[in-house]
Amino acid sequence: MSAVHDYLAKQAEKYLQKLCLEIPGRRTGSAGNRMATAYLAEIFTGLGLQTTCPEFDCLDWEHGEARLLADHERFEAQISPYSLGCQAKAVLGVASTMEELEAVQAAGQILLLRGQIASEQLMPKNFSFYNPEHHQKIIRLLESNAPQAIIAATTRNPELAGAVYPFPLIEDGDFDIPSIYMTEEQGKRLVAYTGRPVSLEIDARRIPAKGCNVIARTGHATTPRVVLTAHIDAKEGTPGALDNAAGVVVLLLLAELLANENLQHGIELVAFNGEDHYSAAGEVHYFQSNQGILGDILLNINLDGVGYIRGDTGYSLYGCPDELANLIHTAFAPYSGVARGEPWYQGDHSAFIQNQVPALAITSEALFHILEAIAHTDKDVPELVDPSRLAEVAQALRDLLLAMDKKSSG
Numbered sequence: 001m002s003a004v005h006d007y008l009a010k011q012a013e014k015y016l017q018k019l020c021l022e023i024p025g026r027r028t029g030s031a032g033n034r035m036a037t038a039y040l041a042e043i044f045t046g047l048g049l050q051t052t053c054p055e056f057d058c059l060d061w062e063h064g065e066a067r068l069l070a071d072h073e074r075f076e077a078q079i080s081p082y083s084l085g086c087q088a089k090a091v092l093g094v095a096s097t098m099e100e101l102e103a104v105q106a107a108g109q110i111l112l113l114r115g116q117i118a119s120e121q122l123m124p125k126n127f128s129f130y131n132p133e134h135h136q137k138i139i140r141l142l143e144s145n146a147p148q149a150i151i152a153a154t155t156r157n158p159e160l161a162g163a164v165y166p167f168p169l170i171e172d173g174d175f176d177i178p179s180i181y182m183t184e185e186q187g188k189r190l191v192a193y194t195g196r197p198v199s200l201e202i203d204a205r206r207i208p209a210k211g212c213n214v215i216a217r218t219g220h221a222t223t224p225r226v227v228l229t230a231h232i233d234a235k236e237g238t239p240g241a242l243d244n245a246a247g248v249v250v251l252l253l254l255a256e257l258l259a260n261e262n263l264q265h266g267i268e269l270v271a272f273n274g275e276d277h278y279s280a281a282g283e284v285h286y287f288q289s290n291q292g293i294l295g296d297i298l299l300n301i302n303l304d305g306v307g308y309i310r311g312d313t314g315y316s317l318y319g320c321p322d323e324l325a326n327l328i329h330t331a332f333a334p335y336s337g338v339a340r341g342e343p344w345y346q347g348d349h350s351a352f353i354q355n356q357v358p359a360l361a362i363t364s365e366a367l368f369h370i371l372e373a374i375a376h377t378d379k380d381v382p383e384l385v386d387p388s389r390l391a392e393v394a395q396a397l398r399d400l401l402l403a404m405d406k407k408s409s410g
Contacts, residue, residue, distance in 0.1 A: 004395070005388070005391050005392070005395065006391075008253050008256075008257075008390075008391035008394055008395070009387040009388045009390070009391040010387070011252070011253060011256070011391075012249050012253060012387035012390040012391055013382075013387040015245075015248075015249045015252055016241060016245055016246070016249055016382040016385055016387065017382065018039060019036055019039070019232075019240075019245040019248065019249070020239040020240065020241045020245050020381065020382050021239065021382065023035045023036050023039070025234070025236060025237075026232060026233050026234040026240055026245075027060070027233065027234065027235070027236045027277075028058055028060075028211050028233045028273055028274050028276070028277035028281065028282070029058040029059060029060035029061075029207070029209030029210070029211050029277070030060055030209070033211060033232075033233060033273065034210075034211070034212075036232055037053060037211070037212050037213075037214050037232060037271065037273060040214045040232065040248065040252070040271055041053050041214050041216075043252055043255070044214065044216035044252075044255055044269070045216075047255050047256060047259045048218075048259055049216035049217060049218050049255055049259075049269070050216065050217045050218070051214065051215070051216045051217075052214075052215050053212040053213065053214050053215075054212060054213055054215065054285060054286075054289065055210055055211070055212045056210070056211055056212065056213075056273075056281045056282060056284075056285040057208070057209075057210060057281070058209050058210065058211045058274070058277065058279060058281045059082060059173040059206050059207065059208065059209060059279070060206075060207040060208075060209040061081060061082050061173070061204065061205070061206055061207060062204070062205050062207060063079045063083075063202075063203060063204040063205070064203030064204070065079075065203055066078060066079045066180045066200070066201065066202050066203070067199075067200070067201040068151070068180065068190075068198065068199070068200050069198065069199045069200075070092070070190065070193040070196065070197075070198040070199075071193065071196070073189075075182060075186050075189065075190055076182060076183075076186055077151065077180040077181060077182040077186065078166070078168070078180060078181055078182070079179075079180055079202055079203075079204050080150075080152070080168040080169070080170045080171060080179040080180060080181055081168055081171045081236070081278070082171060082172060082173035082206060082278055083170070083178050083179050083180070083202060083204050084176060084177075084178045084202070084204060084205075084206065085178065085202045085203055085204040085205060086148065086149050086178035086200065086201070086202045087200075087201050087202075088110055088148040088149050088178075088199065088200045088201075089197060089198070089199040089200075090108055090109050090110045090147075090148050090149075090197065090198070091108075091109050091110070091195060091196065091197055091198075092109065092110055092111075092112060092190070092193050092194055092195065092196060092197070092198045093105070093106045093109040093110070093111045093112065093147065093194070093195075094111070094112045094113075094114065094191055094194045095111065095112075095113055095114075095117060096113070096114050096115030096116055096117055096118075097115065097116050097117055098116075098117060098134070098137070098138070098141075100117075101113075101117060101138065101141050101142075101145070102141060104145065105145075106145040106146070106147040107145060107146045107147070108146070108147070108148060109147045109148065110147060110148055110149045110150075110151065110198055110200055111142075111145070111147035111149070111150050111151070112150075112151045112152075112153065112187065112190055112191065112194075113150060113151070113152045113153070113169060114152075114153040114184070114187040114188075114191065117138065118152045118153055118154045118155065118169050118187075119154070119155050121154075121167055121168065121169060121170075121171065122135045122138060122139060122169055122170055122172070123135045123136075124171065124172040124173075124174060124175070124278040124279065125139045125172060125174050125175055126174050126279070127278070127279075127280065128280075128284060129280065129283070129350065129351050129354070130350070139175065142175075142177060143175075143177070146177075147177060148177075148178075148200075149177065149178045149179060149180070149200050149202070150169075150170065150177055150178070150179040150180075151179070151180055151181070151182065151187075151190070151200070152166075152168070152169035152170065152179065152180070152181040152182070153166070153181070153182050153183065153184050153186060153187020153188075153190070154166045154167050154168070154169050154181055154182075154183075154184070155184055164376045164377060165183070166181050166182055166183045166184070167181070168181045169181055171278045172278050173206060173278055173279065174278075174279075178200075178202050178204075180200070180202060211233075211273045211274065211281060211282060212273060212282075213270060213271060213272055213273050213282045213285065213286055214232070214270075214271040214273075215268060215269070215270050215271075215286075216251075216255060216268075216269040217266060217267065217268050217269075218255075218258055218259075218261075218263060218266075218267045218269075219263040219264065219265055219266040219267045219405075220262075220263065220264050220265075220266075221264060221265055221266050222266045222296075223265075223266060223293075223296040224265050224266070224296055224297070224298045224408065225265060225266030225267065225268050225296055225297055225298065226265065226266070226267055226268070226297070226298050226299050226300075226301065226401060226404065227268045227270060227297050227299075227300050227301070227352075227357075228251060228254065228267070228268065228269050228270065228300075228301045228302075228303070228397070229270045229271075229272055229300060229301070229302045229303070229348050229349070230244055230247030230248045230250065230251050230270075230271060230272070230302070230303040230304065231244050231247070231248075231271070231272040231273065231274070231275035231276065231282075231304065231348060232244070232245075232248050232271040232272065232273055233272075233273050233274055233275060233276050233277055233282075234276055234380075235276045235376045237377075237378060238376055238377055238378055238380045239378070239380055239381050239382065240276075240380055241380050241381050241382045241383075241384055241385050242305050242306075242307065242308060242364070242370055242374060242375070242380050242384055242385060243276070243304070243305060243370070243374075243375045243376065243380055244275070244303070244304050244305065245382075245385075246303075246305070246306050246307040246385045246390055247302075247303030247304050247305070247306055248271055248303075249307075249390050250303050250306060250307075250362075250390050250393050250394050250397070251269045251271060251303070253390060253391060253394035254269065254394045254397050254398060255269055257394060257395065257398040258398065258401070261398075261402065263401070263402075263405050264405055264408065265298070265404070265405055265408055267401060270286065272286065272348055275304075275347070275348055276376070283348060283351060287351060287355070294352075294355045294356075294357055295356075295357075297352070297357045298324075298358070298404065298408075299320070299324065299357075299358050299359070299360060299404070300349055300352035300357050300358070300359045300360070301359075301360045301361075301362065301397065302347050302348050302349035302352075302359065302360070302361050302362070303362050303363075303393070304347040304348070304361070304362075304363055305363040305364050305367050305370050305371075305375075306362055306363055306364055306389070306390065306393055307364065307385040307386055307387075307389045307390045307393070308364035308365075308366050308370060308384060308385065308386070308389075309383075309384055309385065309386045309389075310364075310366050310369075311364060311365035311366040312337050312338065312339045312341075312364075312365045313337055313338045313339070313341075313362060313363075313364060313365065313389060313392070313393055314339060314340070314341020314342065314362075314363055314364060314365040314367065315328075315332065315338060315339075315340060315341055315360060315361065315362045315363075316340065316341050316342065316343045316344065316360070316361050317358075317359070317360055318343070318349065318353045318358065318359040318360075318361070319353060319356065319357070319358045319359060320358040320359075320360065321358065324358060324404075327400070327403055327404060327407060328360060328400060330403070331396065331399045331400035331403050332396050332399075332400070334399075335392055335395070335396045337389060337392050338392065338393065338396050339365065341363065341365055341367075342367075342368075343361075344361065344363065344367060346371075347361055347363075349361045362393060362397075
């Protein structure tokens with residue numbers, strides 16, 4: 001290992017400590033989130049990069065406990081993120097399929113959703129990047145049925161909900177029916193009370209807040225440009241080391257490596273703020289601000305879930321012309337811990353792909369294990385991240401960016 005590599009690994013360890021342990025959570029709109037973005041902006045600015053922090057409105061959220069009783073029997077449940085609070089006593093209705101939801105007379109009831117209809121987390125009603133029609137239909141039916149509150153008994157679904165079980169069926173600050181969620185086992189117990197009164201108290205409140213992206217630029221030109229992205233926010237209750245402090249750390253290391261380079265095309269380092277927030281407010285703000293100029297982007301490089309202590313770093317290409325793809329493979333070839341991996345679409349690179357921007361996604365080879373066992377939980381700690389791998393990724397990306405710059409200027 002070179003002295004530069006060792007230095008970068010030590011820097012990576014320091015940055016992970018700060019983002020995951022010293023800052024009290026990075027939930028979008030929270031005080032910890034604002035501390036994290038300010039910390040990042042300070043480092044970028046200190047390295048001489050042109051740094052901006054475009055601000056957006058968002059919701060923060062506070063909550064206590066949920067209390068669900070049926071005939072004096074208490075059921076364990078958690079409050080859906082961004083739910084409104086309530087105090088309700090009503091007959092319990094049940095729906096497990098779309099057909100049952102269409103048929104149920106749920107007005108004024110407390111409605112239990114279980115089985116097939118609760119098998120995957122619903123996209124927020126105003127989510128612009130991905131919103132399947134059947135999710136939209138469920139939301140419309142719930143709003144038109146107008147139950148007093150919703151209880152969701154959910155299954156395991158690591159692809160959409162990470163390692164969380166049970167997962168919240170509804171995580172949406174634009175949806176105004178109070179809701180809680182529970183395990184399938186609790187749902188099976190509760191269904192015995194169908195048609196009988198149950199009582200539900202939810203202690204929760206929404207808080208209007210502000211957040212910001214952090215955008216650092218270097219290079220002589222603004223067009224064409226390469227845009228490197230990593231989301232800085234994390235779910236509540238997780239240190240968010242792999243998801244996604246590690247990706248942000250690579251941006252910081254790369255900023256240091258590029259500080260003295262004389263690049264011709266533009267480099268944009270973007271810490272998105274909202275990938276794990278129901279509104280994706282930071283991503284929405286960025287794409288609205290870049291309407292009409294996304295065609296200037298040569299390549300998006302998205303970092304998420306990188307640096308896991310087991311397995312290699314995996315990269316995958318999306319819509320890259322052959323010449324660019326060959327350049328990427330050649331730049332990464334000297335790095336033994338960086339290898340071609342399986343495609344995945346759950347990250348911010350998907351929004352660039354949808355806008356016909358070539359993309360390169362960088363994650364850990366064991367991404368799907370991370371999603372199934374670690375993501376969005378308190379297990380996502382810095383000890384699972386190898387700082388040496390983050391240093392290697394930063395150096396590989398520097399080589400790629402220099403090769404692209406040389407190609408375009410030559």
